[in-house]
Amino acid sequence: MFHCEDCGGTSSAPVVLDGVTLSECLLCGALHGDDAVVARAMLVRQAEERGFHPALYPLVVQIDRIDGLCVLQAEAGEPGQRTWPFVQLGLDGAFARSLENLAKSIALSNVHSEVHWVLEVEYQRQLVVTLKPRFHRGLDQIGPREVIKARADLQRVAANLERDMALSWWRR
DSSP states (O other): OOOOTTTOOOOEEEEEETTEEEEEETTTOOEESOHHHHHHHHHHHHHHHHTOOTTTHHHHHHHHTSTTEEEEEEEOOBGGGTBOOEEEEEEOSHHHHHHHHHHHHHHHHHTTOSSEEEEEEEESSSEEEEEEEEOSSOGGGOOHHHHHHHHHHHHHHHHHHHHHHTSHHHHO
């Protein structure tokens, strides 16, 4: 006879997952059976509850464990629509505020810029944040005119940054 280890219930229903039959408690929904299959089923359930694709969810869980970081948005990608997987992170703390303020100022500058400016974060023996223009084509298609436009934006971006640093939202 079935006896749920979680709630003591005695009613169950069979559930087939990955070709393995598990028992699901009809009272509390706990799964019983092969530990690896139960763990996979729980991961899928948690992913669905949080609105993430199961293939992406283990990465989301690990990033959530890192102090100062949180997952803001994530998608597993859609091969049929040719969309890439991505994970968008939020930062916490003084570094986060500074980086967020810089990114906000850049976004405000982009309204009047010739090219679209972005911040790129990567690790190169230390954390490096690069402010650079995002050209929507390959580097081999970027000509002198695009470089001149980007160079002209540098003064505008600097002036906007100076202005924004004096505003109340920056100092908060």
